[in-house]
Each structure stands twice: as structure tokens, then as C-alpha cells.
Amino acid sequence: MVTDHATRPTAVRGPGLPASLTPALLERLAARASAAPDAARVTTTSPYTGAPLADLPVSTPEDVDVTFARARVAQKSWAATPIAERKRILLRYHDLVLARQDEALDLMQAENGKTRRDAFLEVVDIGIVSRYYARNAAKYLGPKRRRGAIPLLTHTTELRHPKGVVAVVSPWNYPLSMAASDTIAALMAGNAVVQKPDTQTALTALWSMDLMYEAGLPAGVWQMVLGRGSSIGGALMDNADYMMFTGSTATGRQIASDAGRRLIGASLELGGKNAMIVLDDADIEKAAEGAVNACFPSAGQLCVSIERLYVAESIRDRFVAAFVARTKKLKIGAAYDYSMDVGSLTTPSQLKTVTEHVDDAVSKGATVLAGGRTRPDLGPLFYEPTILTDVTPDMTLHDHETFGPVVSVYGYRDVDEAVARANSTPYGLNASVWSRNGARARAVAARVHAGTVNVNEAFAAAWGSVDAPMGGMGDSGLGRRHGADGILKYTEPQTVAHQRLQGFYPPARISPETWAGLLTGALKVMKAAGMR
Template sequence: MATIHAESKAVRGPDLPATITPALLGRLAALVAAAPGAERTTTTAPYTGLPLAGLPVSTPDDVDEAFARARVAQRGWAATPVRERKRILLRYHDLVLARRNEVLDLMQAENGKTRRDAFLEVVDIGIVSRYYARTAEKYLRPKRRRGAIPLLTRTTELRHPKGVVTVVSPWNYPLSMAASDTVAALMAGNAVVQKPDTQTALTALWSMDLLREAGLPEDVWQMVIGRGSSIGGALMDNADYMMFTGSTATGRHIAADAGRRLIGASLELGGKNPMIVLDDADIDKAAAGAVAACFPSAGQLCVSVERLYVPESLRDDFIAAFVARTRELAIGGAYDYSMDVGSLTTPAQLATVTDHVNDAVAKGATVLAGGRPRPDLGPLFHEPTILTDVTPDMTLHSHETFGPVVSVHTYRDDEEAIALANATPYGLNASVWSRSGARGRAVAARVHAGTVNVNEAFAAAWGSVDAPMGGMGDSGLGRRHGADGILKYIEPQTVAHQRLQGFTPPPGISPETWATLLTGSIKLLKAIGAR
């Protein structure tokens, strides 16, 4: 097993697992919505840099045709009873768990993450699928609402599906981001046309194939492959709702286009997430928490921590514990559970990480652990890296690195720690560590982030799927999980049935007298505590 202490030497990347056969790759590629004879693109395996799979590339016309089929299928799907949708989703839940090794192999092959990190995506989809299967009926059933005139106005809120939802999912969490938003949209009665990132499209296609096996009608969930510059316009122009996970820069464009079309959009975007270690924290637990917060999926996680704030009184002890734990991490490629940190996914991401670290070091940052790529382990590996003496003129001080790099800063008191944590336009996730749960929660409530974890990195909030998850500020709009995660995919409709008497005067009563009577009725309702 290669670790970050190993002598530098060329290490051949692991062979593909036996589950990834030409037959499997061909079957998944055939699921892409593309015309026969379409242009093809080839993905590469991050562990080795060798070709992995050839996939057909969809054109704007292919996207239009996918939406046309989806609209026809959606009408039948919306008419399918929620209890039948529930049965299909629970069957999917069982299939994902039963065949987890297949998708773990795929995720590792095309993303480069460790098996430990990939397994958390399987857990995530199991939890989310079960949650929406068993709560959708409650969220979607008609709701009686208080009428305008007590006893005389019967008001009901109906919840209709949007229609066909576009889901654009990223490469870093290819199962979680491909499926968790999609299953909520499907349970709400929508069809989905999805564009996964090409690099990790195999995992998304596997997930779609499995849900079809569980009973989902074929055209209700379709997948297109291609660059946003080519098919992004068709995806937006056809959508009844847009779900996007990706960069803030792209999210701004999508928000503008959605505004132009007057459709809704949910956007989970970038982050520069902080972790605050309070002065009463258990140092060993906080150091272990920092490792779990900063380096999963080689730091390619929207909710991972890139800024770490420690009180001056604990600086030396905390850094010693954090550095020691980081240097013990095993980094490398293996299709088993032996590695702690895997590969970055693309050459572009390795270049970003390397440039950020080199820029910081050139401007005076100190490297306490890591700090360099590891081409001896594979083309895209980079050591888990801890920096201090990071200043605002360094790129990684304020800009998202999206890699296994964290900067450690000190503070004097809680007020300064909170101010430093909030000194960013982003607001996705944060972590607070304290021996006192009450104190930790009080600090957490003042951090500007959509989710804040106390004595945990991110999994507590992420796994609490009954609660909303999403970003503030430049980290996005909308939420996934909980009621918000499914109700964003519905159109509420109010049906109000007025009986016997409305707001116009009945025969024989003058408008002035009627106004006096209505005024008295409104005052009475306030006096008796009516809402």
C-alpha cells in the first residue's frame, strides 16, 4: 500500500475491476439519448490516465427529441398513483444496496475517489430514496387551507408536477448528485432529462438503468451527453424547471436564463467552507474531524472545509495533532477499502490545486504537510496539504480550490472567529467544534452557511435528509432534501369554492351597510384570535 511517506517510484495504476466489462460499458453507452452514428467522446480513468469508455455525444436536436418523449411519458407518470411510484423507488433502493459493488467500481474507475468515499454515495442514495418514497404522499396530497370567509369558503391547495425537469449534475459525486435530485423530481410526478458530466456519466447511466429495472417507464428519465456550450441552450429552452450543481460562475448564467424564461431554478454552487475550533474543544477529536472535513474525495466535495480557524491558545497543540493525522493517511489507487485519499478526477483540477499551492508558497505560505503532486502514484494524485501563514493576496485565501488543501488561521475570541468564518461571499457549509453542545450550537447559528455541523464535518447535516440542504450567498439558490427538496418540483394551485354568500352585497343590502357588516366581522375575527 502506497502512502504519502513512500519513496517516490513509479507505481502502475490498478487494473479495472472484473465488473467493468466491454459489455457493461457498451450497454450503458447505448442508454444515452443520441442519434445512431453520433459522434463519440472517450473518457479516461483518473488512476491511470488510460482510456475508459466511449460515449455518444448528444446534439441539440437529440435534446429536443428527448424532451418530446419525456413530455408524453410524463403525462402517464403523473397519473401513476403515488403508492406505485413509492413501490418503484423502494425497489430501486434495494437494488442499489444489493449491487453496490458494481457502482462502487464504476465510481472509482471514472472519478478516482477511494472506495470509502464512494460507499458514502451509496448510503446517501439509499437514505434519500427511502425518505422520498415514504414521505412523498404527505407532501403531495391536497391540503385544506383556511378560506376567505369562515364556513362559506372551501379552499384547497393542489400540488401538480412542474412537467419535465432538467437536472445538470457534476463529476465529483456522480451517484449522489445524479440520483438524489432526480428521485425527488420523479416522486413529484415529473419526468427528467439529465446532463451528467461526461467524465462520470457511466455512474449516472447505471443509476438510471437500475431505476428502469425497478419499474420506471423508460422515457420518464433520460440522459444526454455533451458540453454545456453545445446542448446547454436546448436543455434550458425545453425545461420546466432547472436543477444545477456546479460552479458559481455557471450558476449565475443559468439563473439569468431561467429568469428570462420565467421558470424556477435550484442551484448548488461553490463554497469556501470554514471550520471553527473553539477554545474548549477536544483537540484530538477536532483534529480527527478536520481530516474528515478537508480530505474526503481528495477535497473535491462542495461541503468540504478549506479554511480552518483555531484559537491562539490551542494553535500549536492542534496543528501538531492535525499534521500527524494527515501524514498517516494512505494515498493511492485501489479498488478496495485500503486507501484514505484517492486521485483528483481531471488534469484541470490537478492544475488548479497545484497552481493554488504554488502561488501560496511563492507568496510566503508555510507547508506543514503535503504540498505536491504525486505522479509516482498516478497522473492525478496530490498529497493532502496543510498550509499556514496564508494571506489575502494568495489565490487560495478566498477562492475555492476544490482539492485536498486547507489553510489554518488563528483567532483571539469567538467574535473574531465568527467574523472570519463569515468573511466570504459564499455560504454553503461550516463546522464548529466544542465540548459544549449548547455553545457549539450558539456559534453555529451565527455562521452564514446553509448547513452548519457541530462536532462533525458535514455528514450530520448532509445525512439529515428531513432537513433542507443548500447554500446562501454565492453558494446558490434553493434547497435539496426535506420538504423543500420535493416541493420545488411542484406547482401549487389554489381552488377556492365560494358557497351561499360572497363578498358582494346580497339583495336588499346597500353597499355602505354591507361594508359596515364586513368591517364588524373582520374585527370580531381578530378579537376571537382567528388567523
């Protein structure tokens, strides 16, 4: 996602940068970006205070071309590196991320404005993903014997080759998870990676890359360029052998079109308008707590967070009371420790969107049950966790993604209505179903049009189940991360079929007609024998 950060918030008093984020560290990380020595510079600001944070070099299209050229040279030797060695590097990276997590947490909070609790989940995510692909890549990528065309006579093998150089475009909302998790799989598959993280959170991405090199990654295999998509996005697409993009649906459509023009693959995780269904037999207290955890992590700036709540009418009043009470108790603020429940929005443009969506809804008759206002006393980009009801289709946030700490609550009469309303959107990224009856909830979950559906959990259960695919349906994207899909998409499958003794054409002494009869009989025998 490329965001315009030209409009800066007014600086306010807030926590100073943690001691770990020294000027020397920030300058060293910035120098990791691929750009000319005389590159233009851009200054990012801290969401907590609006004060200047980092001075970063801006890459040009020519810089992107040079970066890809270096990556292609490095990729050849990296592809020849045994998977066992790639595994050792990735497991060392796993250990480094966990050991140095405080530095990562400080960076994420400084650049993104999220709470430390939410930042820590990104550390957990990278630990899980790096261990998973380190220990499963050989199984996914190794040669596989496949059933041959003619039993005993055709020896068929499936091989997997890396795509080459993968472009990864990662967003600002989850700067460690989105920067590293997709890259990990691409690297384990033998690719080089050229990444464009969002400039606002580039330091976190550069930190992750720096640790991978400390773990032993050869020079040039993972590189980063910085800049607006409107400036260097075309160069990324023109050079890439595969595109991995996380961001807006509008940009994703353009990338899909450009990838089709070049006949390269693309994986796109895009927007969402995620629904949570609370069934009439749900544990109300647990569901209300689950709703808090579903709607407000990272100040709602999470692709899989919940923005629509559908609650059975028979329990709606009790659920809403419990949900509102919990939401009003959340502690909002800026702190580089675990004391806060909700942090800041990240950019002025995101604050503008959230404010406009809520103001539009209220002006058209929506009722604010909690929140609904900015908190400039806490920092320039804080917005209270907000619960709305009486939301109607003429309100912008009814159908459009807000991407902030805002949720609308609706009632429903029966399960068919709940499922129909949850599915009444072109998006299909994530959903949640709550019930005391697990089998009933899973049956409802299977009817929801979403790439992941969690039962009695918001999103972490599916997200953390990295052996299973994660991604969107409809306008929420193409392709999947995690599991076999998450690494095989970075490879080109190749079939090698070795035919021995006799093939499909008749031997010299048998007429075509006789041979056709023999093959027909053989096919009938194989079918009767139950052969696949």
C-alpha cells in the same frame, strides 16, 4: 459543472479495471445515452492510470429536442401514476442500489478516482434519500385543506402539480449522489427528467438510471444526454420546465439569468469556501480527527468540504500538531478496495488548479505543514493532502475555492473574530463548529452565514439529515435539496377555493355601506377571538 478534458494525463501503471466492469457492461450503459446512431464519440480516461475507460456518444441540440419530446409524452402517464406505485418503484430501486453496490463502487472509482470509502457514502446517501421520498412524498404532495377567506363559507384546498419535464445537470465529483438524489425527488413529484451528467462520470449516472428502469420506471420518464454545456446547455434550458444545476458559481449565474428570461424555476448548488471553527474548549484530538474528515474526502473535491480552519489561539499549536500528525498518516493511492484513505483528483484541469493555488501561496510566503506536492509515482492525478498556514489575502486560495485536498489554518482571538472571518466570503454553503459545550457551539453555528452548519461533525450530519433542507446562501446558490423544499420545488402549487352561500360582495337587499360595516365588525370580532 462542465470540465474541459481535452488535455489527457500520461498513462501510468495502476490497478486494472475490476472484473465487474466488463466491456459489455460499459457498452450497454453507453448505449443508454440519448444520441443519434451516427453520433460523434468521446473517450474518457481513468484518473487512476490515465488509460482510456469508456467510449461515449455525444448528443447534439437536436438530440436534446427529441429527448424532451419523448419525455413530455412519458410524463403525462407518469403524472397520472398513483403515488403508491411511484413509491413501490422507488423502494425497489433502493434495494437494487444496495444489492448491487459493488458495481456502483467500481464505476465511481474508475471514473472519479475517489476511494471506496468515499464512494460508499454515495451509496448510503441514495439509500437514505430514496427511502425518505418514497415514504414521505404522499404527505408533501397530497391535497391540503387550507383556511378559507370566510370561516365556514370558503372551502380552500392546496393542490400540487408536477412542473413537467425537469432538466438535471449533475457534476463529476459525486457521480451517484448528484445524479440520482435530485432526480429521485423530481420523479416522485410526477415529473419526467432529462439529465446531463458530466461526461467524465456519465457511466455511473447511466448505471443509476438503468437500475431505476429495472425497478419498474416506465420508458422515457428518465433520460440522459451527454455533451458539453457550451453545445447542448442552451437546448436544455430552452426545453426545460425547471432547471436543477450543481456546479460552478459562474455557470450558475448564467443559468439563473436564462431561467429568469424564460420565467422558469431553477435550483442551483454552487461553489463554497467552507469554514471550520474550533472553539477554545474543543476536544483537540476529536477536532483534529474531524478536520481530517472535513478536508480530504474525495480528495477535497466536495462542495461541502472544509478549506478554511479557524482555531482559538489558546489551543492552536496543540490542534495543528494533532491535525498534521493525522494527515501525514493518511494512506494515499489507487485501489478498488477499502485500503486507501485518499484517492486521486479526477481531471487534469483540477490537478492544475490545486497545484497553482498551492504554488502561488508558497511563493508569497505560506508555510506548508503537510503535503504540498503531486504524487506521479501513484498515478497521474494524485496530490498529497495539504495543510498551509501563514496564508494572506493576496494569495489566490485565500478567497477562491480550490476544490482539492488543501486547507489553510488560521488563529483567532475571540469568538466574534472567528465568526466574522468565517463569514468574510461571498459564499455560504457549509460550515463546522467544534466544542465540548453543545449549546455554545449551536449558538455560534446560528451566527455563521451558511446553509448548513454541523456541530462536532464536518458535513455528513447535515447532509444525512434529509428531512431538513440543504443548500447555499450568497454565491453558493439558490434553492434547497432534501426535506419538503427538495420535492415541492418540482411542483406548481394550485389553490382551489369554493365559495358557498355568501362571498365578499353584498347581497341584493343590503347596501354597500351597510355591508362594509358588517364586514368591518366581523373582522374585529375575529381578531378579538384570536382567529388566525
